[in-house]
Amino acid sequence: MFRSAAKPIPSKPIPSKPIPSGSYTATAPGGGVAARVFEVLKVYGEGDASVAALDGVSIDFAADAFTAVMGPSGSGKSTLMHCMAALDTVSSGQVFIGGVELAGLGDKQLTKLRRDKIGFVFQAYNLVPTLTAQENIELPLSIAGRKVDRQWFDTVIDTVGLRDRLGHRPNQLSGGQQQRVACARALVARPEVVFADEPTGNLDSAASAEVLAFLRSSVDDHRQTVIMVTHDPVAASYTDRVVFLADGKVVDELRNPTADDVLEEMKVLSARSVAGTAAGH
């Protein structure tokens, strides 16, 4: 069943009531909602060649929670991150960040939103090579002309354990250190939400653990909201909730997962998808 074209536009504050939908809707557990996507459709290309990277996705992301987004390659995880982080626009549907709807915002407002309300950690190439670690961390604040909150800065630095690396340039840092700097940068402006697209994808397990521990503690100790895409069940086990995507749709979710839970769920889902594909033929 599909909803009619008439949009039940939720206005601020985002209602915590789950929004009914034709497909599976992932709902945030209690509390406030930091980010919400509602019936989001993202289509690449046109006509026969068009691909629906997101095919009616509705998710509420709870504030002060660590959420993982998982799914097979090509399932639309990155697309979801980009659409939510104001880096890309949706074909239809709605995206809210901290009560602000992204649709209809111009480039200037989107830029400001990214600067002030969103933190982003990419898989790689997160840092400006000409700037030192400290300058990279302070970048979103300094381009906004905002004062750095020294106390918060110190807290972030100490949490990521970069105090003795602040004067180094990215090429003098290891991959793990670089990702930690990127995380620090994402957090230092106290954004509404931090998005991380496979932040540990290029790291070994020790470095991954450092980054993940840092993200976890930022949620627990500093009430940050973090949404992370990952392939790794171990990484997912650090989170409060895992949302599974497949073919641009939300297919399942787990709460307070262990690595084994996630692995199990992944197996189930992939078996289902193989069966689905077989049945389709």
Added chain:
Amino acid sequence: MFKVTWRNLVARKIRLALSGFAIVLGVAFVAGSFIFTDALGGAFDGIVSGTTADVEILPEGAGQVDTFGTDARTIPASLVAELSQLTEAEMVVGTDQVQGVFVISKEGKLIGGNGPPGLAFNYNEMTAITGERILTLADGELPTTRTEVALDIDTAEKADYDIGDEVTLVTPGDPPTMKAELTGLVRFGSEGGLAGATLTIFDAQVIKDLFFGGKDVYTHVSLTAAEEVSQIQLRDAAQEVVPEGLDVVTGDEFAADQQDAIGEILGFINTFLLVFAAVALVVGTFLIINTFSILVAQRSRELALLRAMGASKKQVNRAVLSEALVVSLVGSTVGLGLGYLLAIGLKALFGVIGLDLGAADMPIQLRTILVSYAVGVIVTLIAAYLPARRASRISPVQAMRDDVALPEASLRWRFIIGAVMVAGGVALMGGGFAGSGGRGLLLIGIGMLAILIGVALMAPVLGRPIIHALGWAYRRLFGTVGNLATMNTLRNPRRTAATSSALMIGLTLVALMSILGQSAKVSTDKAIEESLTAELIVSNATGQFFSTAYGDQIRELDGVASVTTFRQATAKLGESQAYLQAVDPRSLGAALQLPVDSGSLRRFDAQSVLVSSTRAESSSLEVGDSVKLTFPAGPKAFTVAGVYPVGGAIAGDFLLSLEGLERAGIKPEDSLLFISKEPDASEAAVRSQIEDVLVDNPTVTLKNQKEFAEEQRGLINTVLYIIYALLGLAIIIAILGITNTLALSVIERTREVGLLRAVGVSRRQLRTMVRLESIAISVLGAVLGVVMGIAFGIAMQRAIADQGIDVLSIPWLLLGSFVVLAGLVGVLAAVLPARRAARLNVLEAITTE
């Protein structure tokens, strides 16, 4: 391997188009210079052959065109009657040709006059060797009385005269200006027009009365051959009749001689232009090296992959070079086309100073095409060689790495090589100053080039403090964006330096010229102030001679104590040209105080000359020596009475007496009058009387010392502006180079730009960042250029201090404004790259490989 090359070319067409720009502009300058001088040559050749008959008879040696000063000799008219008896001649015509007859337009402006001659002669129906009539009456009737003239169609149109109008003319005779009715329009035979020359047609008797004292004489006699008679047969037949002292020349020979002589003069113009083309090419070379270095650096991963797959060093090298070859061929072709447009631009530029080519042909000769391609291809291949060699040294292992770095020669070696080049350049310049003539100049030029390249090599190190200073200001003013811009400037010092160096070279020359120009102006001012005693000066701003009648009339005025006349001419001393000034020795003292190094002014008379100190040295002349000067009318010996220092009021190599110059066969025509008034006469009253004498003639004007000095400054400015305009091209190339480097850097940093945008840098901030980087590059170039220009300027001024530029004056304000202007140029150069950076799609930028 060729396939790879081709794919790369197609895949990177934008980047290559950018790198091709430098080649396009350099080649355009070369092609433009050749096309323009060919057009110029063609126009003059057309005039010569269009006015030359089968056989020409003229006073011996009068065919020379590389001297000025009007030949006073003539041919008796009786010769025409004798020649008419010849059965070999179909037509015999005597012509009286006068130079210095100018047309004043309805608005009182001089037509032509800044170089191209104002010609006057009697109408004739002669056929030229081109087979066409030299003149045809296009409209109206021929003049028959003293108050009637005809004009050529172009001149009449420019001056806005119609048949029946009253025309104002300036003449070298008496009266110096006249009014006459325009009775007809004539068409000049040759296609190319008159190259700005104007043509006034008088009645045959009237021209004799006006300019030849009513004597029945001609300046030359022209013959056309009868049917079946060759030029040579006609010449031989005429030779029988013509007396001693006259040359009889076939039309072909005459035209060829004249064209050769003109070609030699035009050769100077071509060389002059090609010097600027060379400057543009050197600047262009920097850009090509830079562009290919960046392109190779950006592709180092791909090149490493090729190596890993088994491509040899040679193949990688060749792949890069073949890309350069294709780019150079395309660039040369476009450059050739642009050169044509540039030639049209040069035509306009030279039109402004009076060399009007009208509808002259702009031929693209095979030679132009060959030279253009040769220059484009060779320069590009040389420029691409270094990056190509560097590319071939990438090791295959690097294909596996994430960030591939090209092997770079260390900055220290670069600095040392640069320093050696500077030292060598200084030595060469020193040698050049010690030497003389063309070889000296060449040495100075090569020396300067070596120094400039040396400094360019050292620029990554020399520029650092400048960038740091700018960076400090940037951070103060623009915070993080300023910091990012500074760091970008510093991240690749070679690239920044190479890009700045292109601008540095252009600005060095501009600064050098401005210092020499300023020094020349101040030196002239000083010379006028120190040696000129006359209060008033009559001169012709266009450099043309004027009628002696003015001096005669002014001498008679109330309150005028003395009038000192100056004349000019050239003669040959041995093989070299000598510039002559002439004055009446008795009135010299009334006009100016001429210091003498040796000898005495008292011995200066009709048989003697004064010689400038530089000429005395170069031709080893001493007081008492005899010097033989060769005029069109033949050689004439003078005794050296004294040596005067250069740099005073007298320019030129020799100072003759008016009488001496007249005896040498030069028609009396004045170039300057220095007027002293009676002590008790009012200057205003004397001025207004003199102005009445000069009425109707817009070019011959009265000035006091200050105004005269200003006029001299104006002449220097004209030369400076032309040089600035030509150097402007090198600067445009440099600006494009900055744009090019920035654009390539933006492409290279696409992902970084995406990242900056993702973390919240606004489009505006991004544009500011690119702009600040651009300003840093251009200001660096400007500062280095101005510093170099000052160094060269001081050296050059010292070296030529004995040739009239004896005061060093540095136009600090102007030089400072060059640096500020360079900043603006930086803003301009950044427009496109900044827009490109700002427009990048954030997501695509982040996800590019």
